Amino acid sequence: MSIGRLCYPAVCAVCGKELILQENTLCLPCFYDMPKTYHWQLLDNPLYTSFASFPNLAGAAAFLFFRETSPYRKLLHMFKYNGISEIGLYMGRLFGKELIHYYGTRCFCKEGTSPVLIPVPMSSVKRRKRGYNQAEWLAAGLSAATGWPVDVTAVARVTEKRSQTVFDKQARQENMKGAFLAKHLPYDEIILVDDVITTGATMESCAGALRDKNPRVTLAFASLAYVE
Numbered sequence: 001m002s003i004g005r006l007c008y009p010a011v012c013a014v015c016g017k018e019l020i021l022q023e024n025t026l027c028l029p030c031f032y033d034m035p036k037t038y039h040w041q042l043l044d045n046p047l048y049t050s051f052a053s054f055p056n057l058a059g060a061a062a063f064l065f066f067r068e069t070s071p072y073r074k075l076l077h078m079f080k081y082n083g084i085s086e087i088g089l090y091m092g093r094l095f096g097k098e099l100i101h102y103y104g105t106r107c108f109c110k111e112g113t114s115p116v117l118i119p120v121p122m123s124s125v126k127r128r129k130r131g132y133n134q135a136e137w138l139a140a141g142l143s144a145a146t147g148w149p150v151d152v153t154a155v156a157r158v159t160e161k162r163s164q165t166v167f168d169k170q171a172r173q174e175n176m177k178g179a180f181l182a183k184h185l186p187y188d189e190i191i192l193v194d195d196v197i198t199t200g201a202t203m204e205s206c207a208g209a210l211r212d213k214n215p216r217v218t219l220a221f222a223s224l225a226y227v228e
């Protein structure tokens with residue numbers, strides 16, 4: 001029995017059915033029905049092409065589709081708002097296994113090297129309020145499956161902007177300007193990790209801060225969910 005099971009009822013995070021001993025986080029039917037994007041099998045996927053305004057991106061992949069009517073929304077909601085951070089660890093592991101299976105350890109990056117995972121940071125105020133940064137848990141899961149190291153100190157969120165839910169992409173980009181500041185960045189390749197990508201304005205802003213600090217760095221994006 002995992003530690004997670006002692007902390008919350010052992011029910012499926014999607015359908016709520018009680019889990020049997022061999023199941024973890026999801027029941028078997030929900031596990032096999034996961035709405036995977038398979039972005040990692042196609043460089044020119046819809047998520048990647050949505051970042052056309054961010055030049056020289058090495059790759060972009062989300063693990064699951066985040067559809068309005070999908071029962072899997074519950075999983076993301078529990079992860080993001082209900083404090084069930086183990087879901088991020090678990091899903092990150094599954095995602096990491098897919099990436100490793102398809103690419104080997106180099107992922108989107110150059111032959112013979114491997115990337116560093118950087119979770120998109122929250123402001124310290126927001127982090128205190130929520131108690132954890134869900135992107136860090138996802139990165140930890142990815143790291144557990146792939147062996148890629150995680151750096152949680154390379155970039156900081158310097159301002160927490162207004163809620164973005166009412167903005168279109170251009171307004172979001174404007175709203176996110178200067179929201180991140182990168183520190184020491186001694187890496188060749190970075191995969192920036194976040195829980196959900198909607199318009200991509202947060203990813204672009206954070207990645208822009210990384211590139212300002214180290215213009216030669218190869219960048220790729222990974223998220224748990226992609227809003228179509």
Ligand SMILES: [Zn+2]
Pocket residue numbers: 012013014015016017026027028029030031
């Ligand atoms: Zn289920």
